[in-house]
Amino acid sequence: MADDQAKVKLYWLERSRAQNILWLLEELNIPYELETFRRVNRFAPPELKKVHPLGKSPVISVTPPGSAEPIVLAESGFITQYLCEHFGSETTMMPKRWKDGQEGKVGGETEQWLRWQYFLHYAEGSLMPMLYLGMVLGALKGPTVPFFLRPITSLVANQLIAKLVFPNAKKQLAFLEQQLETSGGDYLCGPDLTGADVLLSFALITAKDSFEAFGAWDEGGPRKLFPKFFAYIDRLDAHPGHKKSVEKIKQIDETLGTEFPA
Structure with a gap:
């Protein structure tokens, strides 16, 4: 990954809504790393608490260019908004915000x-x-x-x-x-x-x-x-895009020794 690019990592928990974020990352065409976790008695493992105090998935980290300190983001809606705002300008993932000539005005949003x-x-x-x-x-x-x-x-x-x-x-x-x-x-x-x-x-x-x-x-x-x-x-x-993400998820689950649900 080039030094001038942000480094994105998705903390992947099997059979979780991290699947949404994986598809989003693919649509945004963002290079990203994966760190995978298996469930313990149907729950997320305690190791996830080292990433975020609630120990839930999805969680991502974004390390800005030139920084060694990652920004850790949790909650699916917040993750989606952050990624779309920073990486979605050349995609359809975030619609145009302002009507022409109404930038920054109350009611000026599309x-x-x-x-x-x-x-x-x-x-x-x-x-x-x-x-x-x-x-x-x-x-x-x-x-x-x-x-x-x-x-x-x-x-x-x-x-x-x-x-x-x-x-x-x-x-x-x-x-x-x-x-x-x-x-x-x-x-x-x-x-x-x-x-x-x-x-x-x-x-x-x-x-x-x-x-x-x-x-x-x-x-x-x-x-x-x-x-x-x-x-x-x-x-x-x-x-x-969904079909592509499903195939990638199947590959991830295979590495974890789990079976992707049909």
């Missing part, structure tokens, strides 16, 4: 940039809590629960899913459907793939077949109710 900024916060602030709760409650009905307790945990889980997860899922999917209808293109911020789409990709692609199980949808199910939303997920899944 609609695409405002959408981009919003979805960087929406991903972790609104979408992921709903999906994570659904995942946790779904596990209460699975084989990890002893069979003699499963009828009770399943009853509790079904009640909570019906009252908390399902109404929220319908609201979130309807919202994203409407955002795609008004974006002016195939992606959430317009015609081009941005860092916000990449940030949402792992959660949506992973969850796309789980929405059906959240509750009793109207006839035809969620795919019929929200066609633009599911077409959007399929578009992310089929994107050449």
